[in-house]
Amino acid sequence: MIDEKSIAEFFAELVSIDSPSLEEREMADTLKAKFAEIDVLFTEDHTQEQTGSNAGNLFVRIPGSLEGAPILLAAHMDTVEPAKGKKAVFHEDGTVTSDGTTILGADDLAGVTAIYESVRHLNETKTPHRPIEILISTGEELYCKGANAFDYSQVQAKEAYVLDLSGAIGAAAYAAPTLVSFQAEIQGKAAHAGFHPEEGINSIQAAACAIAKLPQGYVAENTTANIGKIGGGSGTNIVSESCRIEGEIRSLNHEKAMELLETYHKTFQQEAEKVQASLVWKEKRNIHAYETPLTSDAAKHYESAVKKEGLTAAFEKTFGGSDNNVFAQHGIEGLVIATSMNQVHSCAEYTRIPEIAQVARILVHLATEK
Structure with a gap:
């Protein structure tokens, strides 16, 4: 089962790490170590000279045991300011906030957490799944610096899910400017x-x-x-x-x-x-603007996965950018999916642990779609 206690602990640990844009070194090292514990070994690229960051993008390909095309799961490890000295404050209703003096960093640490928990579940339960590729980028908040510098010859997937959207779980942006x-x-x-x-x-x-x-x-x-x-x-x-x-x-x-x-x-x-x-x-x-067709595999699979979670997919256009804008320029059809990040880019930012668990289950459904 998806473990909400594990999610809360993992998320809190990530929040405690300072990772403003272009200062992601400690976050990158932590993610490599934490994912290695569940047998997921990231490779870090050498895009620092292009991005100005002190860390590179993290990428891994996990072989699948189900027939089907690979999927790409993506998130970013940087946060906006004020981001120094963040800490997660847990409330009885499952809501998590900062202490009010910094952003929380649910944008996009809620996305990173959901990816981690879904892969942990698949590996520990030995659930058959499609091939999975994971890209966690640097400098996304600075107009996708890390994603723009990444070498896409490594990516086999043509179907992507970017965990980087506010809104009710089940929402997904299929177009951006x-x-x-x-x-x-x-x-x-x-x-x-x-x-x-x-x-x-x-x-x-x-x-x-x-x-x-x-x-x-x-x-x-x-x-x-x-x-x-x-x-x-x-x-x-x-x-x-x-x-x-x-x-x-x-x-x-x-x-x-x-x-x-x-x-x-x-x-x-x-x-x-x-x-x-x-x-x-x-x-x-x-x-650069993109629009992913609602007839695409990404949209059809997402609608099915959300339905399995007892929700209804809500497709929308957004006026915000993400790494998905870059993926589209490399022939990858993707969606930006809601990931329990609310009032982002402010000190009132919050997330909910049960919602991150929902997102993790949706990712499991996507990975096991035949």
Whole structure:
């Protein structure tokens, strides 16, 4: 049986380890040791130079005794801040929180725990299962740094389950957006604002004109845009010489995201040129949109596994990214499944041990699907 006491102990141990993004060394070492105790031997890659982490991604392939294509189970070992000195506080109703001064780290240690418990159960009970591959990545919270650097020639699975979603158990995201970030730096000319303003070129004015012309918020049903940071100038009596604007665009349609990004670029360029200022433009595609067909093996098998747990699968689109965005670019069809992580990226984050057990049982059902 899936053991809730084992789950609670394993989860609490992981929570006690500091593993903010790019500082995953102790977590990686702990996971290799804990999984080795159940005869699962991870290989750690050498992607540190690419990611900037002090640890690599962990990967293992577990042979199966059932016919059927392999499945990939995935989670990430890093957490957002504030993450130093975390501890799990258990409550009588099965809820687990932090002490309120840090995040808990259920994102994504609840996912790691569910994977561990499901594999422990399969191994100890000698239950026949399909081949299983496990990838636990670094730097996921920094736009999937570890997953982007991973060598996918190692992966045989074309069906993935990424344990990294908030929501009721049984929910699964089958589509996620392209997310691009941009930075526009307008360079004008400083002058004394009281005596010779006509000699200056006001970069803030050019930026304001551009921003006023650009759509923000929901610009279409599946597309958002946001300018989140702006700064510039050196004094109230000086015509602003430079101004920097930063923002992001998200869309479930990759082409729409790139078209809107080009509109932003052109608008800032035009407004800078109108006042004879210059523009330095930077952009970065952080993740690429995907949509996994609901007719895929991943969706069909997940629906069946959730039903065996007495639940109903709820398929949804999400505006958040995950390692599944990267997997899709390598021909792997996957879902991001709900994993008992709630109010993530905040000090109010919580999980529930019985729900992690449910997720572990769903993973067992997936592994034993014929």
